[in-house]
Amino acid sequence: MPDVAPSPQRSPRLTALVVASALFMQNVDSTVIATALPAMAASFGSDVLRLSLALTAYMLSLAVFIPASGWIADRFGPREVFRSAIVVFCAGSALSGLAPSLPVLVLGRVVQGIGGALMVPVGRLVLLRSVPKSELVSAMAWLTMPALIGPIIGPPLGGLIVTHASWRWVFFLNLPVGLLGIVLVSRLIPGGKPSGRRALDAPGLVLSGLALTGLIFGAELASRPIFGPELGLAILAFGLGAGVLYVRHALGMPRPVLDLRLLGVPSFGVSVLAGSLFRLGVGAVPFLLPTMLQVGFGMSAAEAGLVTFSASVGAIAMKPAAGPLLRRFGFRTLLLWNGIVSTLTLAACALFRPDTPWWMLHGVLIAGGFFRSLQFTSFNTIAFADIRQHRMADATGFYSTMQQVSLTLGVVAAAATLEASMHLGGRATPAIADFSTGFLVVSAAMAASVPVVARLRPDAGSVLSGKP
Numbered sequence: 001m002p003d004v005a006p007s008p009q010r011s012p013r014l015t016a017l018v019v020a021s022a023l024f025m026q027n028v029d030s031t032v033i034a035t036a037l038p039a040m041a042a043s044f045g046s047d048v049l050r051l052s053l054a055l056t057a058y059m060l061s062l063a064v065f066i067p068a069s070g071w072i073a074d075r076f077g078p079r080e081v082f083r084s085a086i087v088v089f090c091a092g093s094a095l096s097g098l099a100p101s102l103p104v105l106v107l108g109r110v111v112q113g114i115g116g117a118l119m120v121p122v123g124r125l126v127l128l129r130s131v132p133k134s135e136l137v138s139a140m141a142w143l144t145m146p147a148l149i150g151p152i153i154g155p156p157l158g159g160l161i162v163t164h165a166s167w168r169w170v171f172f173l174n175l176p177v178g179l180l181g182i183v184l185v186s187r188l189i190p191g192g193k194p195s196g197r198r199a200l201d202a203p204g205l206v207l208s209g210l211a212l213t214g215l216i217f218g219a220e221l222a223s224r225p226i227f228g229p230e231l232g233l234a235i236l237a238f239g240l241g242a243g244v245l246y247v248r249h250a251l252g253m254p255r256p257v258l259d260l261r262l263l264g265v266p267s268f269g270v271s272v273l274a275g276s277l278f279r280l281g282v283g284a285v286p287f288l289l290p291t292m293l294q295v296g297f298g299m300s301a302a303e304a305g306l307v308t309f310s311a312s313v314g315a316i317a318m319k320p321a322a323g324p325l326l327r328r329f330g331f332r333t334l335l336l337w338n339g340i341v342s343t344l345t346l347a348a349c350a351l352f353r354p355d356t357p358w359w360m361l362h363g364v365l366i367a368g369g370f371f372r373s374l375q376f377t378s379f380n381t382i383a384f385a386d387i388r389q390h391r392m393a394d395a396t397g398f399y400s401t402m403q404q405v406s407l408t409l410g411v412v413a414a415a416a417t418l419e420a421s422m423h424l425g426g427r428a429t430p431a432i433a434d435f436s437t438g439f440l441v442v443s444a445a446m447a448a449s450v451p452v453v454a455r456l457r458p459d460a461g462s463v464l465s466g467k468p
Contacts, residue, residue, distance in 0.1 A: 016142035032158035061113020063212035070397030089115030090178035097171035121400035214239020271383035281446030283410020314369025
């Protein structure tokens with residue numbers, strides 16, 4: 001299917017902002033609920049552990065339905081699916097906000113997860129098919145914002161809502177944003193005909209869903225000592241077994257739901273592997289940093305929120321710099337050196353102490369937000385440099401699946417490291433040293449992405465970056 005060039009009235013930046021707004025709603029929602037769990041538990045006369053089902057239901061719904069997003073987008077058209085995904089997400093939000101009981105809340109979160117699973121990859125596909133390659137770097141810089149800002153402002157926003165209103169407003173606030181998104185998508189996003197009617201790989205969808213569910217849910221349970229490691233390890237083993245069966249199935253299919261052959265495209269394969277390692281570190285930040293500031297430093301939730309927002313300031317400041325930097329250095333050089341700097345700024349968080357000067361604290365976080373955002377934008381752009389147009393839907397589904405898994409496993413790795421450090425130190429509650437260990441471990445995962453990036457060709461993505 002040929003590229004759909006934007007009309008003069010539809011600038012690439014405007015298209016990116018419309019898509020990014022919907023993704024921002026989804027990213028904020030997925031993090032803000034964690035702060036509201038205690039109030040929700042009290043409302044239902046339950047406990048926080050049972051309420052964690054609401055988080056798990058959303059996560060599992062994403063794992064099951066993201067792999068199907070490529071087929072759905074090809075079957076019905078990216079713009080129509082993206083708009084419908086916003087509708088489904090808002091319907092799930094309304095159901096969750098009106099939920100009279102825990103089972104209804106869990107059902108609402110499942111519906112939200114279905115909408116969210118389609119919004120992320122299909123929103124990226126809308127952008128890739130609407131924006132010329134020469135302007136893709138700038139557009140991707142805007143699209144990167146939700147993934148970085150949402151998890152940072154979500155927890156303090158949730159605290160404000162729960163403190164001054166009802167937890168139900170956590171979900172109701174999505175409705176006006178979603179309605180605006182539906183209108184903007186209808187008016188500003190160019191449409192396109194469905195690109196194919198290929199059959200759905202139903203067995204592959206089931207196996208990939210079981211594999212991803214087992215890996216994510218098993219790793220999460222294994223990191224929580226209250227459940228005991230045996231249950232988590234058993235579910236992990238089940239997920240790995242389903243993953244092996246899926247690989248055997250996918251290699252014998254011409255168009256499986258998650259096509260592993262896409263990894264053979266050098267720029268895509270490197271971006272998936274290196275990007276996943278990088279996101280392990282990024283995914284841990286929204287968990288480690290606010291917890292350290294509150295538990296380790298004794299800050300209030302509001303104070304911790306103001307500190308963590310510094311990373312968002314750096315991410316926003318990156319937007320105008322991405323294009324010129326990529327034109328000057330190219331993707332390979334920039335990803336290599338920026339990966340090293342990003343790792344160092346994350347590892348520097350291990351040195352934070354209650355008496356650390358405020359200017360140093362905010363300076364490191366602003367710099368970290370800037371360089372991590374630049375790395376995200378570069379990975380998210382170079383990944384699709386060599387993907388043919390008729391495989392773009394498959395590639396966005398695969399890429400979004402790996403993105404979700406790596407960010408989730410980043411939280412799991414941070415929590416597991418924290419628990420292990422506490423156990424070795426004989427402590428019942430985490431100390432500052434335990435948080436420092438957590439930051440160093442996830443920084444090591446981020447550092448492992450750098451040698452993978454070195455496999456890129458020196459001229460990789462030159463059409464996108466504009467570097468001669």
